[in-house]
Amino acid sequence: QQPVQSPQAVILREGEDAVINCSSSKALYSVHWYRQKHGEAPVFLMILLKGGEQKGHEKISASFNEKKQQSSLYLTASQLSYSGTYFCGTEKIGNEKLTFGTGTRLTIIP
Amino acid sequence: GAVVSQHPSRVICKSGTSVKIECRSLDFQATTMFWYRQFPKKSLMLMATSNEGSKATYEQGVEKDKFLINHASLTLSTLTVTSAHPEDSSFYICSARDGSGKAKNIQYFGAGTRLSVL
Numbered sequence: 001q002q003p004v005q006s007p008q009a010v011i012l013r014e015g016e017d018a019v020i021n022c023s024s025s026k027a028l029y030s031v032h033w034y035r036q037k038h039g040e041a042p043v044f045l046m047i048l049l050k051g052g053e054q055k056g057h058e059k060i061s062a063s064f065n066e067k068k069q070q071s072s073l074y075l076t077a078s079q080l081s082y083s084g085t086y087f088c089g090t091e092k093i094g095n096e097k098l099t100f101g102t103g104t105r106l107t108i109i110p
Numbered sequence: 111g112a113v114v115s116q117h118p119s120r121v122i123c124k125s126g127t128s129v130k131i132e133c134r135s136l137d138f139q140a141t142t143m144f145w146y147r148q149f150p151k152k153s154l155m156l157m158a159t160s161n162e163g164s165k166a167t168y169e170q171g172v173e174k175d176k177f178l179i180n181h182a183s184l185t186l187s188t189l190t191v192t193s194a195h196p197e198d199s200s201f202y203i204c205s206a207r208d209g210s211g212k213a214k215n216i217q218y219f220g221a222g223t224r225l226s227v228l
Contacts, residue, residue, distance in 0.1 A: 041203055041219040100154045
């Protein structure tokens, strides 16, 4: 079953913050976050392992609540280059496959 | 590091022909590669998991005889769409899993192949 992301789409002005949520109905081992620009391959952003881990670099960070089977991606002071579709990929315990979420289209305007 | 090369980037073919897509991990060994299909404005749907030296594992609903996968080496996997038809037109993306200690389980994606069947 595909993880559900929210919101489906969001438009922000440059410099504003965004939160993208990913919710799964299955027990998870890890959550992966990717950004995909139109017609291009998804680009890996970060991986979070079970344990309530929170990671980040520069202005992009993420958290993982394994009890709730949810992850959130935080984008602060957004830049034009952040535009694209964000996907979470969830990995179940004992299964190396990733199941990708429904996607969140982020548009940053000047 | 962690570069995955996918070729061709775009292919247009006539109905009934076969098309081969290559996926290579350039700077790491990938014991496992994955093939996805993506429809416009939709998410990535896993088609099959490809393991070096063994048969691919296909997801439910994916025809193994239509989408032939070969993982001949630790750096190369191929997807052949046999007897392609217009409904096979799509964006196909491969990924390679870096199983090394530092980057365990991260999947790195190729640039994708846009297949158009006339």
